[in-house]
Amino acid sequence: MLSHYVGYGFDVTDWETVARAIEATDDERTDGWYSYPLVGKHRQVEVRLARAVGGDELMVAVKGSLTPELEVRADTLLAAFAAG
Numbered sequence: 707m708l709s710h711y712v713g714y715g716f717d718v719t720d721w722e723t724v725a726r727a728i729e730a731t732d733d734e735r736t737d738g739w740y741s742y743p744l745v746g747k748h749r750q751v752e753v754r755l756a757r758a759v760g761g762d763e764l765m766v767a768v769k770g771s772l773t774p775e776l777e778v779r780a781d782t783l784l785a786a787f788a789a790g
Contacts, residue, residue, distance in 0.1 A: 708768065711779050713747030724755065731756040733765040749776060 709716035724742055732738030733756035742753045751770030758765055766787075768780045 707783055708751070708753065708780055709744050709746065711776055712744050712749040712751055714744045716744070728755050728757055728764065732759055733757065734759045739765075739767075744770075749773070751776075751780075 709720075720742075724740070727740040727742075731740050739754045739756040742755070744751050744753060749771050751768055751772065754767040754769065756765045757763075766784055768784070772780065
């Protein structure tokens with residue numbers, strides 16, 4: 707959904723790249739996060755991902771040129787998936 711909001715065509719190759727990359731991540735190390743840029747027609751954001759040490763959770767952070775509307779949408783998406 708976030709890629710749609712920035713105008714980026716996220717496809718199966720993107721999913722495969724991210725899935726492989728997060729296996730080696732570690733949220734407790736500053737250099738243990740994976741960064742994936744979403745460069746779209748409307749905005750450019752960076753999605754940072756890392757597996758939680760000792761758990762099954764995936765930590766996610768979104769940075770970049772977020773408009774107030776895009777920030778609310780990103781926060782809503784993250785909250786919706788965190789609750790599930």
